[in-house]
Amino acid sequence: MSRIDAHHHVWDLSVRPHTWLDSAKMAPVRRTFTLDDLAAPAAAAGVTGTVLVQVLPDLEETREFLTLAAGSALVAGVVGWVDVTAPDAADTLAALPEGLVGVRHGVQSEPDPAWLNRPDVRRGLAAVAAAGLAFDLLTLPHQLPAAVDTVAALPELTFVLDHLSKPPIASGELEPWRGRILELAAHPNVYCKLSGMVTEADWASWQVADLRPYVEVVLEAFGPERVMFGSDWPVCLLAAGYDGVAGAADELCAGLSEGERADVFAGTARRAYQI
Numbered sequence: 719m720s721r722i723d724a725h726h727h728v729w730d731l732s733v734r735p736h737t738w739l740d741s742a743k744m745a746p747v748r749r750t751f752t753l754d755d756l757a758a759p760a761a762a763a764g765v766t767g768t769v770l771v772q773v774l775p776d777l778e779e780t781r782e783f784l785t786l787a788a789g790s791a792l793v794a795g796v797v798g799w800v801d802v803t804a805p806d807a808a809d810t811l812a813a814l815p816e817g818l819v820g821v822r823h824g825v826q827s828e829p830d831p832a833w834l835n836r837p838d839v840r841r842g843l844a845a846v847a848a849a850g851l852a853f854d855l856l857t858l859p860h861q862l863p864a865a866v867d868t869v870a871a872l873p874e875l876t877f878v879l880d881h882l883s884k885p886p887i888a889s890g891e892l893e894p895w896r897g898r899i900l901e902l903a904a905h906p907n908v909y910c911k912l913s914g915m916v917t918e919a920d921w922a923s924w925q926v927a928d929l930r931p932y933v934e935v936v937l938e939a940f941g942p943e944r945v946m947f948g949s950d951w952p953v954c955l956l957a958a959g960y961d962g963v964a965g966a967a968d969e970l971c972a973g974l975s976e977g978e979r980a981d982v983f984a985g986t987a988r989r990a991y992q993i
Contacts, residue, residue: 719764719979719983719984720764720984721947721983722767722794722946722947722983722984723768723948723951724911724913724947724987724990725769725913725948726756726769726771726950727950728751728752728952729750729751731748731749733782734776736773743956744956746955746956747953753786753790753792756792759951759961760960762961763964765792766792767794767993768792769797769819769820769948769987769991769993770793771880772822777801780796780798780800784796784815784817784818785815787817788815788817793817794819794991795818795819795820796817796819797819797852797991798814798821798822799821800814800821800842800846802823802839803838803839807845808845808848811845818851819993820878820991821853822880824856831861831863834857834868835864843875846875847875847876851876852990853878854877855877855883855908856881857883859883859895862901862902863898865879866898866902869902869905869907869908872907873905874907876990877909878909879908879910880914880948881911881918881950882912882915882918882936883899885932887915887919888928890928892931892932892935896935899939900939902939903944908940909944910940910945910946911946911947912936912945912946912948913948914953916954916957916963917950917956917957924958942986943978943981943985943986944990945981945982946982946987946990947982949964951963
């Protein structure tokens, strides 16, 4: 089965600083990662297309990613960054080259848990919808109530929840995350990525069984037709290799039908990002 990896990154530390990599725990991934580095492990996992996702709140990075995508047979689309709070967000989006399939902002880093409810943010998200793009929700569990309000207010915009909203997998807690996910999934314009789970678990000792309760919630809430696989490479390397992440996803989805697995590993990403 031909697969799409709906969430990965690249970064070149010689081009611009990545201060988020400065802490000691990030040392294993504090180096440059390129599409060439991804090619072999992705191919081994049966991945023939990917979605390259922004790392920094930097429009130049987005332009560079779009250039990379234009020259790559692997990258099917880019989720970039645009300042959605800027009055000219619509003009900025219109000026970007082809290949952009979505926009993302690091909402998880915003101190205001209701950041998504701000009028300037909502105006920018409406511009994303008008441009025919998706918006990736990079949130933490305590920010999900604002996310629920926002997806309800913008039914014309496709939202894609990254990393299951980073539930506390290491501690094994399900609530209040589970209840908030069910509220979010009640809105049909929201999709969810099976991504970023191994780095929310215990990096050294995680097992597939640790991930399963969270995946079961997401599959029940969204259905396989709104769930998509993402590796979160190379961030995942802190806890697992590409093969480990892909293998865990296979095991977690083994109980699905052939058609449902086809959705999770390709079809859902194609629909959500129009690729």
